[in-house]
Amino acid sequence: MSMKTFKSWRWSPRKKPVLSDGGPHGAHGFRMRQLSFMAFVCIATMFIVYRTTSYQHQQTEIDAERHPFDNTQNLRTLELDNLPQGVIQARSDLELKPLWSHSRPKVDDSSSHNLLAIAAGIRQKQNVDSIVQKFLAENFTIMLFHYDGNMNSWWNLEWSNKAIHVVAQNQTKWWFAKRFLHPDVVSIYDYIFLWDEDLGVQHFHPGRYLEIVKSERFEISQPALDPNSTEIHHRITIRKKTKRFHRRIYDYRGFTKCTRSSMGPPCTGWVEGMAPVFSRSAWRCTWHLIQNDLVHGWGLDMKLGYCAQGDRTKRVGIIDSEYVVHQGIQTLGGSSAKKASKSEDSTKVKQKRSGVDTRVEIRRQSTSELKVFKERWEKAVTEDSSWVDPYSRNSWFNLFSKTRKTRSKRSW
Numbered sequence: 001m002s003m004k005t006f007k008s009w010r011w012s013p014r015k016k017p018v019l020s021d022g023g024p025h026g027a028h029g030f031r032m033r034q035l036s037f038m039a040f041v042c043i044a045t046m047f048i049v050y051r052t053t054s055y056q057h058q059q060t061e062i063d064a065e066r067h068p069f070d071n072t073q074n075l076r077t078l079e080l081d082n083l084p085q086g087v088i089q090a091r092s093d094l095e096l097k098p099l100w101s102h103s104r105p106k107v108d109d110s111s112s113h114n115l116l117a118i119a120a121g122i123r124q125k126q127n128v129d130s131i132v133q134k135f136l137a138e139n140f141t142i143m144l145f146h147y148d149g150n151m152n153s154w155w156n157l158e159w160s161n162k163a164i165h166v167v168a169q170n171q172t173k174w175w176f177a178k179r180f181l182h183p184d185v186v187s188i189y190d191y192i193f194l195w196d197e198d199l200g201v202q203h204f205h206p207g208r209y210l211e212i213v214k215s216e217r218f219e220i221s222q223p224a225l226d227p228n229s230t231e232i233h234h235r236i237t238i239r240k241k242t243k244r245f246h247r248r249i250y251d252y253r254g255f256t257k258c259t260r261s262s263m264g265p266p267c268t269g270w271v272e273g274m275a276p277v278f279s280r281s282a283w284r285c286t287w288h289l290i291q292n293d294l295v296h297g298w299g300l301d302m303k304l305g306y307c308a309q310g311d312r313t314k315r316v317g318i319i320d321s322e323y324v325v326h327q328g329i330q331t332l333g334g335s336s337a338k339k340a341s342k343s344e345d346s347t348k349v350k351q352k353r354s355g356v357d358t359r360v361e362i363r364r365q366s367t368s369e370l371k372v373f374k375e376r377w378e379k380a381v382t383e384d385s386s387w388v389d390p391y392s393r394n395s396w397f398n399l400f401s402k403t404r405k406t407r408s409k410r411s412w
Contacts, residue, residue: 090184091184091185091187091188092184093185093186093187093188093189094141094164094185094186095188096162112139112190113141113188113189114138114139114140114141114189114190114191114192114193114206114210115140115143115186115192115193116132116135116141116142116143116195117143117144117145117176117177117181117192117193117194117195118131118143118144118145118195118196118197119145119147119172119173119176119196120144120145120146120197121147121150121197121331122148122153123331124198124329124331125153125154127198127327128144128197129157131197131199132157132163134201134204134205134206135206136159137206138206138207140193140206141164141189142164143164143165143166143180144163144164145166145168145171145176145180146165146166146167147168147169147171147172147176148170149167149168149169151167166180171295172295172297173196173297174290174295174296174297174300175295177194177287177290178287178290178292181194181283181287182287183280183287186280186283190279190280191210191213191277191280192277192278192283193206193275194276194277194278195274195275197329197331198327198328198331199324199325199326199327200226200324200325200326200327201324202325203226203323203324204323204324205322208321209277212244212245212319213317213319216245217314217315218279218315218316219278219279219281219282219307219308219315219316220277220278220282220286220305220307220308220315220316221271221277221316221317221318222237222272222275222276222277222319223275223318223319223322223323223324224237224238224239224318224319224320224322224323225237225238225239225325225326226239226323226324226325226326227239228325229325229326229327229328230327231326232326233272234270234272236248236249236258236266236267236270236318237271237272239320239323241320243320244319244321245317245319245320246317246318246320247269247314247316247317247318248262248267248268248269248313249268251267263313263391264391265301265302265305266302268312268316269308269312269313269315269316270301270302270304270305270316271301271316272301273301275324275326278307279309281309282308282309285306286300286304286307289303289306289307291372291376294369294372294373296362296365296366296369298366298367298369298373299369299370299373299374303377304316305391306390306391312391330359
């Protein structure tokens with residue numbers, strides 16, 4: 001064998017065509033790009049999962065600090081050290097119990113329990129009776145907040161001795177709710193109806209209402225308002241005759257225009273304060289949102305979507321098929337001129353002599369509280385560096401929602 005033949009045989013395995021795999025623009029290059037894309041998707045997914053898990057962990061720690069009794073691991077605090085853990089009961093309810101009984105009935109936690117709470121004055125006794133009758137038929141617990149101090153005049157109603165009565169002179173619905181509807185006290189109830197007294201319920205059925213709420217997974221809702229209602233403040237609450245429910249409104253008139261790109265109140269994710277309905281989880285969040293000293297609750301409606309336990313554009317809704325009439329009767333701190341009684345006329349005379357108009361003063365106080373609430377919210381957002389607004393345009397939640405919408409459109 002010659003030296004030339006030997007060299008040719010020796011180097012032949014090393015000779016490979018430059019484009020044996022299709023070159024840099026062939027199959028090998030395509031696989032590299034595919035792997036790079038998959039790596040990017042995996043990293044993005046891991047980041048989202050990490051942020052979500054981190055946020056949930058932070059919220060859990062905050063809740064544990066604020067509500068040590070909600071966590072069984074934290075039950076043995078210093079205050080409870082002398083009690084055996086098995087005897088500690090961290091929650092309560094509003095169910096009435098008999099003074100004596102051979103077989104004391106127990107609350108059945110497996111069945112559905114719901115609560116209707118109304119701030120009521122004696123002048124709306126007949127209307128409140130109509131509302132309560134509807135809810136009693138669906139086995140609701142009834143709770144009345146007597147803001148006028150007059151409770152004795154209610155005892156002649158058949159259901160009155162089965163209701164819970166709370167009396168405090170000239171206090172608002174939100175004042176009562178903050179003090180007497182603590183989440184640990186009402187945790188037995190699946191839904192909480194926190195209503196005003198001036199609602200007509202001729203076309204409303206609580207059972208059918210809750211069927212829609214559950215099927216659509218609404219955490220916060222309200223019945224739609226009859227278009228003929230005396231007072232309608234926002235168009236989103238007006239009943240749509242051809243629908244069972246709606247989540248948003250399209251309105252190109254006025255200062256605030258509601259379009260398809262609108263992602264917040266009052267275009268979507270919003271209910272009014274006159275007849276809200278909360279799930280158990282949404283109420284726990286809402287109770288903490290209610291300010292103890294801001295009793296009129298102005299500004300709460302614009303922030304309730306943060307308590308929707310998810311996307312407020314989906315978890316907050318208006319029920320059209322079960323609607324009410326808002327009569328717009330102002331009684332707290334005074335009455336409407338059309339329905340003033342003789343005693344109220346004398347009160348108005350005294351007010352004129354003293355130069356005080358209670359309705360004007362209440363509205364002035366409400367406006368002042370709204371300003372304070374806005375300032376507190378802005379201050380809290382600024383000071384809480386770990387809080388991420390889920391509805392800001394740059395939040396990962398919002399960007400993820402937009403991405404899903406874009407992909408769904410492309411698929412069509």
